[in-house]
Amino acid sequence: MKVTRELVDSVAHLARLDLDAAEREAALRDLTRILDYVDALSALDTDGVQPMSHALRLQNVLRADEPAPSMAAQDVLQNAPERKDGCFLAPRAVE
Template sequence: MAHIIDDETIEYVGILAKLELDDAEKEAAKKDMGRMLDYIDKLNELDTDGVEPMSHVFPVYNVFREDVVINGDDRDQILKNAPESKDGAFKVPKTVE
């Protein structure tokens, strides 16, 4: 099925993509879009019954670790590294007046 892309469609897509196309580029874009739509039609002819939908060609598994707190509350140990501390927090020089 041949798809005919008109000038209005190319103008609209150009606006959406924030592209400024000259006449030669518009003609090339019309041909490219037509070929893409023809290819989609060709893919739609394939028999995909029994084919499981997928997002990747290879199986992808969650590789993240479980989010578990392991170090707890070591405030006193951490504050031992501070040059100065006050009320359980780092004491730093004032930077804003």
């Protein structure tokens, strides 16, 4: 896969990253090297190999439906830049 400047810009926008010109060039270079490295896998025959999404041999990690205390509301709001009536206050997002 070829990494283009447009792709870098698009991915940066999706991640809400504000990159300057030098950072964009660096990202283009790094992403190209990373994908080239991973491309080495394409040389292997993976027919009949189940795709794997986790490296650990874990499955069915579950808990019972038992409530436990939540955090105190003031702790939840501790990192809120602004708050009102127990809510986080965010830039206008609803119509």
